[in-house]
Amino acid sequence: ETGVTQTPRHLVMGMTNKKSLKCEQHLGHNAMYWYKQSAKKPLELMFVYSLEERVENNSVPSRFSPECPNSSHLFLHLHTLQPEDSALYLCASSQDAHRGAYEQYFGPGTRLTVT
């Protein structure tokens, strides 16, 4: 495996379900990110982890709960979501969380539909 992988690629869940999104990076990077991409809106940064420590929570509702057990893996735990949370959730990694000029490598995303 190379690059950044995400599973599942597609997810349909009801508002009362609990599910998790998984991201894995094989690039030896120190920083990992969750983004939300909705139709007609810019990519929104949700969370930033640097060396497994959360360094940014961009005012994300508590129904989204991130977890970073090590520098290669990142999870996004979902519970009691709303239909407006339906979007493409993208994971990314970069060499350093504190330098915006570093390239971010994105995974293919999880297309989430909340019914």
Place this chain on the structure above:
Amino acid sequence: TQLLEQSPQFLSIQEGENLTVYCNSSSVFSSLQWYRQEPGEGPVLLVTVVTGGEVKKLKRLTFQFGDARKDSSLHITAAQPGDTGLYLCAGDPSNTGKLIFGQGTTLQVKP
């Protein structure tokens, strides 16, 4: 308030035509990045521009960073169907490592 404004939002052209996409801001950026995202995939970095007035070329793609480092443009010469995708500009206005993105330009190149 959208910090990075891209224009146009949508562009549909014939193969062989030229086009320019713009990314504008009232803020100064130490660098700006351009990404391309194809359907079903995540964005992929095309280029990072770091010096005011800088011009970078990537085959048929030419990227320019404004002298005041508040804007950037992407020019594609002789567009091909393989250029179809969503083009995103991104920058870190506070130099804290947190990228903000423009809303994107969707390009469709018809054969």
